[in-house]
Amino acid sequence: MMPLRRFQIHQPKTVKEAAEMLSHYGEKGRLYAGGTELLLAMKHDLLRYEHLVDVKTVPGLDEIEIGNASLHIGTTVTHRAIEQSVPVREKFPVLAEMANHVANVRVRSTGTLGGNLCFAEPHSDPATLLLALQAHVHVQGRSGERTLGMEELIVGAYETTLATDELLIGIDIPRIAKSQRAAYLKFQTHERPTLGLALVLDVDGNGRSITKARAAVGSVSPKPCRSDQADALLAGPRDKVEKQLDDAAKVLADAADPVDDLEGSAEYKRHLIGVYLRRAFVKALA
Ligand SMILES: Cc1cc2nc3c(=O)[nH]c(=O)nc-3n(C[C@H](O)[C@H](O)[C@H](O)COP(=O)(O)OP(=O)(O)OC[C@H]3O[C@@H](n4cnc5c(N)ncnc54)[C@H](O)[C@@H]3O)c2cc1C
Known part of the structure; x- marks a missing residue:
């Protein structure tokens, strides 16, 4: 790791002041919060900024x-x-x-x-x-x-x-309504998740039917992703939805379009989406 290049830290007292500082320093400046990503990238010389604007000095943003x-x-x-x-x-x-x-x-x-x-x-x-x-x-x-x-x-x-x-x-x-069940599961072998899968289900009173569903998958491709078509397959009588889980996972995987990287192949990640969607479904309704 390289020693950090010199930079100045600025301490705005309001959001407006922070915005003005960011505008003033342009490409030479960057907002800084906990620094867990930013300072690491700067230490590796992957990012270079001469001015850091510390958002933590603005009162009221930590509530x-x-x-x-x-x-x-x-x-x-x-x-x-x-x-x-x-x-x-x-x-x-x-x-x-x-x-x-x-x-x-x-x-x-x-x-x-x-x-x-x-x-x-x-x-x-x-x-x-x-x-x-x-x-x-x-x-x-x-x-x-x-x-x-x-x-x-x-x-x-x-x-x-x-x-x-x-x-x-x-x-x-x-707010999560009384009729909603939510689950988030992740699979991880290294420092960061290989896959994250979130599922929110609206269920009727006795849980035998899902009136609405919203699934999202992340970490398998550049940005988190969801699909109306997958959500439609996740709604309906519970036993019918259970039979459609593989189809919903396939549609969600198509929408996410996983990439090959050090976390695994695209094909492996597609498989994980199927496994984790099923687990999230069971967990949400448990
Ligand atoms: C070892 C390690 C393991 C990790 N594992 C996980 C994990 O398992 N899951 C996971 O989700 N994350 C993981 N992370 C990421 C971690 O969640 C982030 O590092 C952290 O939340 C970033 O917050 P920060 O306040 O430190 O951001 P900073 O490093 O201060 O800033 C990061 C970036 O966001 C910008 N920024 C910050 N605040 C604002 C704002 N209010 N407005 C505009 N821009 C802003 C900065 O300009 C900078 O570009 C991991 C990180 C590390 C180092």
Whole structure:
């Protein structure tokens, strides 16, 4: 590892000030949160910035709030804080459980949810689950604020739709209804997930029928992915859906279009999607 090149850290006190700094420094500057990705890439000389804008000095972005309709997570909330939050554990157990399995405790204690999403590293657990949970992110730049769905934020490997002066300020996740069951499973042999699979099912009162389904698969290709066609195959009477799981997995795998990489071949990942969709289905309905 190379010694870090010299850089300056700036400490904005408001989101507007941070946006102005990002605009001012342009390609020489970058937003910095926990630094678990950014500083590592800079130490390896893969990224070079002369100015880092520390988003953690902006008050109020590290809060978790549960409202009537949704859960709000500020961008600088760490994975560890999500994992340990009592309201999250009570109302969004699937999210707390997912956070509990991100990286190791050192990375979880420093790495933020916003940093994870904005780095758009393809092997992200939260991005996959948040896609299935229909989360929205709030983004603010010099000219104002906008709200994006997960599909609109992450568009490729290490690629988001954020403009140079924009920062992610928070994430909203709709409340999980009493009729909904959610599961997130991941398969991992190295440092980061080989596959993450999230499934949210709306079930009728006795659980014999699935009225609506939303599945997402991540880490197998550049960005998390879902498919309306797969979701349609996952809805209907439970025994019928059970017979359609292989077809749904095939459709989801076609949509994700897995890639060959050090985690495994595309064919192997397609197989994993089938195995993990079935497991997630059983887990969600357990
Ligand atoms: C050893 C290791 C294992 C890991 N394992 C997993 C794993 O199993 N699952 C998983 O999902 N992840 C894993 N990760 C990734 C980890 O989740 C991220 O490193 C972490 O969440 C990034 O957050 P950060 O605050 O450190 O981001 P930083 O490193 O500070 O920033 C990352 C990038 O995001 C940008 N950024 C940060 N905040 C914002 C913002 N608010 N608005 C706009 N841009 C922003 C920065 O400019 C930078 O480009 C692992 C990482 C490591 C190092």
